[in-house]
Amino acid sequence: MSQETLHSPQVEKLHRDELEQLQIERLQSTLNRVYRNVAHYHAAFDAHHVNLEKLKDLRALRELPFTTKEDLRRGYPYDMFAVPLRDIVRIHSTTGTTGKPIVVGYTRNDLRNWTECTARLLVAAGITEHDVVQIALDYTIFAGGFGFQQGAEQIGASVIPTSSTMSVEKQIAIMKDFKTTALVTTPAYAVNIAAGLEEMQVHPERLHLRLGLFGGEQWSERLRQRIEERLHILSTDIYGLTEIMGPGVAGECHLRKGLHINEDHFIVEVINPKTLEPIGVGEVGELVFTTITKEGFPLIRYRTGDITSVSPEPCPCGRTFVRMASVTGRTDDLILFQGMGFFPSQVEEVLFEVEGMSPHYQIVIDREGGVDVLEIKVEVLEQIPSLDELKTLETLRRQLRKQIKAALNVEAKVTFVEPKSLRQAAGKGRVVDRRTE
Amino acid sequence: MLRVLNLEAGYGALRVLKGISLHVSGGEAVAMIGANGAGKTTLLKTIAGILRPSSGTILFDKREIHGLAAETIVELGCALVPEGRHVFSTMTVRENLILGAYSRRRGEKAADVAARLKDVYRIFEILKERENQIAGTLSGGEQQMLAIGRALMSKPRLLMMDEPSLGVAPLVTKELYTTISCLKDGGMTILLVEQNARAALAMADRGYVVETGHIVLEGTSRELSDNREVQRAYLGKEYRTIDE
Numbered sequence: 034m035s036q037e038t039l040h041s042p043q044v045e046k047l048h049r050d051e052l053e054q055l056q057i058e059r060l061q062s063t064l065n066r067v068y069r070n071v072a073h074y075h076a077a078f079d080a081h082h083v084n085l086e087k088l089k090d091l092r093a094l095r096e097l098p099f100t101t102k103e104d105l106r107r108g109y110p111y112d113m114f115a116v117p118l119r120d121i122v123r124i125h126s127t128t129g130t131t132g133k134p135i136v137v138g139y140t141r142n143d144l145r146n147w148t149e150c151t152a153r154l155l156v157a158a159g160i161t162e163h164d165v166v167q168i169a170l171d172y173t174i175f176a177g178g179f180g181f182q183q184g185a186e187q188i189g190a191s192v193i194p195t196s197s198t199m200s201v202e203k204q205i206a207i208m209k210d211f212k213t214t215a216l217v218t219t220p221a222y223a224v225n226i227a228a229g230l231e232e233m234q235v236h237p238e239r240l241h242l243r244l245g246l247f248g249g250e251q252w253s254e255r256l257r258q259r260i261e262e263r264l265h266i267l268s269t270d271i272y273g274l275t276e277i278m279g280p281g282v283a284g285e286c287h288l289r290k291g292l293h294i295n296e297d298h299f300i301v302e303v304i305n306p307k308t309l310e311p312i313g314v315g316e317v318g319e320l321v322f323t324t325i326t327k328e329g330f331p332l333i334r335y336r337t338g339d340i341t342s343v344s345p346e347p348c349p350c351g352r353t354f355v356r357m358a359s360v361t362g363r364t365d366d367l368i369l370f371q372g373m374g375f376f377p378s379q380v381e382e383v384l385f386e387v388e389g390m391s392p393h394y395q396i397v398i399d400r401e402g403g404v405d406v407l408e409i410k411v412e413v414l415e416q417i418p419s420l421d422e423l424k425t426l427e428t429l430r431r432q433l434r435k436q437i438k439a440a441l442n443v444e445a446k447v448t449f450v451e452p453k454s455l456r457q458a459a460g461k462g463r464v465v466d467r468r469t470e
Numbered sequence: 471m472l473r474v475l476n477l478e479a480g481y482g483a484l485r486v487l488k489g490i491s492l493h494v495s496g497g498e499a500v501a502m503i504g505a506n507g508a509g510k511t512t513l514l515k516t517i518a519g520i521l522r523p524s525s526g527t528i529l530f531d532k533r534e535i536h537g538l539a540a541e542t543i544v545e546l547g548c549a550l551v552p553e554g555r556h557v558f559s560t561m562t563v564r565e566n567l568i569l570g571a572y573s574r575r576r577g578e579k580a581a582d583v584a585a586r587l588k589d590v591y592r593i594f595e596i597l598k599e600r601e602n603q604i605a606g607t608l609s610g611g612e613q614q615m616l617a618i619g620r621a622l623m624s625k626p627r628l629l630m631m632d633e634p635s636l637g638v639a640p641l642v643t644k645e646l647y648t649t650i651s652c653l654k655d656g657g658m659t660i661l662l663v664e665q666n667a668r669a670a671l672a673m674a675d676r677g678y679v680v681e682t683g684h685i686v687l688e689g690t691s692r693e694l695s696d697n698r699e700v701q702r703a704y705l706g707k708e709y710r711t712i713d714e
Contacts, residue, residue: 051493054473058491058678058688065684086489086684089476120698142693326689328697 040156040188041149044297045352052353056300057091059325064088064097067331070115073100073108074333094300094323095311100335102135105276110136115331125176127275131365135276137176138329144183146326147278150295151184154284157293157352158246158269160215162189165241167211169204169218169226170249172196176279177249181217184281190215197222201229208240215244220252220260224392227263228453237265246271248280251360251378255385256392270359274337276330277322283357291344291356298326301355302334303343306364317342319364320357338364340376368464370398371405375441377463380409383436387429390414393455399467407445409437412455471496471659472517472548472628477526477536479516486512488683489526494628499650499660501670501691503704504680510663511553513680514630517661518550519543530628549626553633553663555617559606563597566605566616570623583623590619593649611642615649628659635666647673667704671695679704 039045047055064085067074077098078085087093105113114121121138128134139147160166166185170177172194185192193211195204197218204226207213216223223245230237242264247257248271261268272292273280282299283292294301299322305312306319320337324330340362345355362376377396384390391412399406411433413426430447437445472494480486486509494500502510515521517528519540528536535543558566567590571583591598594615600608605616614634621629634650635643647669654660654673664670671677671691679687679700687697694700 054475054491054493057475058493058685061489061491062678062685062688065681065686069686086478089489116699140698141696142689145693145696 038156038159038161039352040153042351045153045293045354047297047353049353052296053091055297056325057089059297060091060094060300060323061085061088063323063325063327063331064333066328067115067333071113071331073104073113077104091300094302094334097334099309099321100332102132102276102336102338105135106133109133111138113332114138114329115327116140116329121329123179124174125179125275125279126174128175137275137279140328143278143327143329146298147180147281148183148187150278150281150298151180152187153184153295154269154271154281155181155184155190155246156188157284157286157350158215158271159244159267159287160185160188160190160246164190164214164244165193165212166190166215166217167193167195167204167208167213169195169197169216169222170280171198176273176275180273180279180281181246185217201225202233205229205233205235208242209235212241214241215246216242216264216266217246219249220247220256221250223247223260223264223268224256227260228391230263237263240265242266244268246284248272248284251362253378253381253385254359255382259385259392272357272360274339276332276335277324277337278327282322286348286350286352288348288350290348291358293348293352293354293356294343296354299324301343301357303341304336306336306340315342315344317358317361320360336364340364366464368396368398368466370407370443373442375443379441380437383433383440384411386436387433390429390433391452393453395455395463395465397465397467405468407443408448409433409445410448410450410455412452413449414452471498471531472661473527473529473532474513474517475527475529477513477516477523477528479512479521479523479526481512481521485524486683487516487523487526490680490683490685492678492685492688494659494661496627496659497657498676499654499662499674501667501674501677502661502663502680503665503667503670503677503694503700505703506665507682508680509683510680511632514550514632514661514663517543518548518630520550544624544626547625547627549621549624549629551617551621551629551631551634553636555610555613557605557608557613557616557620559604561605562602563605563608563616564601566620567597567623570620572624586623586625590622593622593652594619609642611638611646614638614642614646618649622653626658628661629653631660631662633664633666634662635664635669643669665704667700668706671705 081098120140122141123139126134126136168178168181172178245266245268269285271284273282283294285292302321303318304321312318320339322335324332339360341358341360343355343357367374391414393412395410397408433447474492477487477490504510516523519538523536530548597619651673674691676690677694678685
């Protein structure tokens with residue numbers, strides 16, 4: 034991986050005081066625009082007695098009200114747009130699995146900035162014009178694939194928009210025949226591809242793959258190691274969300290010690306999700322973003338629900354942008370169980386410690402006789418020797434229960450299921466809560 | 471080179487600038503665009519020290535200049551070409567230019583002034599031709615060139631210009647901007663205020679849109695030119711970018 038390559042060094046290496054000047058200028062102009070053009074912000078600022086002329090530094094941002102997912106849903110479809118629809122050249126939307134979808138509009142400049150942001154992440158990950166980039170992300174109304182497509186084209190890489198709709202077998206065939214060198218997808222899909230390679234008995238060395246950019250969902254350091262071992266690649270974590278821009282908000286450089294946030298476009302804060310107060314530097318809390326260049330769909334202090342920490346420590350790569358750690362949970366993923374809380378990612382961590390477990394699992398929570406019960410369904414790896422021996426399975430089960438007890442301090446029922454039966458449960462189907470049914 | 475933070479200024483009780491933040495990096499040309507009365511001229515006057523800000527900071531080369539006398543600011547290398555040109559109409563072109571060097575003349579060799587005069591004549595050949603003509607008899611465009619030339623005589627590092635195209639014929643505006651582009655290419659840092667947004671954005675690297683004392687948009691010239699709001703308000707409906 035090249036050590037020094039930056040897509041826009043003049044910006045990515047900007048001195049912090051110059052960056053802060055740029056941020057305050059852009060923040061002030063964004064606030065003036067949203068107050069004038071977006072009814073929600075006009076009302077919200079008035080209700081909080083915000084005087085924008087008094088907002089003189091970045092700390093003063095804290096005096097502004099938050100924007101929540103609910104606010105955005107209430108604005109469905111176009112009420113949160115800051116420009117007339119005729120100025121919008123692209124519309125994306127969230128899935129709306131948990132409520133009304135959130136519709137996001139991009140102006141021509143927004144698209145250009147989006148392209149710039151994803152191009153930076155791709156270059157930071159080590160992608161050059163010589164790479165063949167296979168993008169196995171949604172190319173639909175969801176922002177997923179498009180951002181990377183634009184960014185990869187800008188840096189001159191050869192892009193294959195396979196999307197995520199074709200079969201794993203077909204993806205692998207293309208990967209092999211087209212000599213794909215970089216794969217952009219979600220961690221779960223990367224696992225599927227790794228499993229597919231094993232099924233098709235394609236050795237990773239027969240591919241040209243060297244890099245993976247994975248994002249769109251949480252993944253642990255262990256999962257990263259597993260994917261890298263199985264695909265023979267180096268991988269970087271990427272972060273973004275449709276409401277803010279899509280992919281392109283933050284990404285790891287080649288040092289892979291946190292994701293650089295594109296701070297010339299976004300101001301990041303970390304808050305305590307309960308008290309809503311800012312937390313100490315480097316502490317874990319909820320990410321809050323303010324967009325400072327967006328024209329179509331600017332957001333002020335948007336609560337992402339994503340849990341992580343942000344470090345202002347300078348990075349040896351030379352980029353001056355702060356780094357966020359990989360997202361470890363979501364405020365709404367927190368599973369409240371028997372009066373305590375845990376994240377699915379903690380269960381995932383445990384699974385990796387037990388040999389023979391695949392990373393495909395499902396957490397089922399139910400209530401029996403007024404008591405919360407937890408069941409963890411796990412796929413067993415096929416290559417485990419003497420799997421059919423009841424004794425081995427029983428040993429594994431006992432081991433897993435013990436480790437879950439140790440990690441989460443809860444009793445769980447462990448069920449083993451057939452290989453591949455849970456493969457589709459990745460992401461949103463990973464947790465099934467039957468207590469409210 | 472120039473950094474302005476939360477600048478507020480006005481005339482008596484009238485607040486014109488209501489918290490303006492902007493910056494101009496060395497070698498960069500930045501355009502402030504906005505309607506009449508938005509605060510553009512007030513901004514330049516405040517930076518130049520002609521008006522005192524009521525609050526905020528102005529840093530020129532990391533040094534605070536708000537509150538300094540106008541002539542000190544010129545001596546530091548920050549010159550203003552005022553709106554409406556204001557040349558000394560009863561004096562000759564040459565006399566006008568020599569006056570522009572007044573801030574530097576103390577302890578300065580006449581040869582240096584002469585050398586600079588030569589530079590200005592090289593940039594504006596027409597001024598050389600009209601050297602001994604009374605400034606009041608020059609055309610609007612020539613007077614504007616004289617005003618810019620006079621500012622250059624103080625050997626500025628930051629050249630601020632207030633509406634250089636005001637009252638100048640379209641063809642001359644084009645010529646004027648060609649010259650401003652040459653100055654920029656020669657390494658001059660430029661902050662320019664214009665109602666003629668098209669001409670300004672075609673030359674500048676970056677720009678800000680000022681409305682009623684606030685900045686409502688910041689971006690590269692290309693971004694501002696592509697912004698539909700800017701197109702409607704400042705570039706006219708028929709606007710088409712040339713490079714597309």
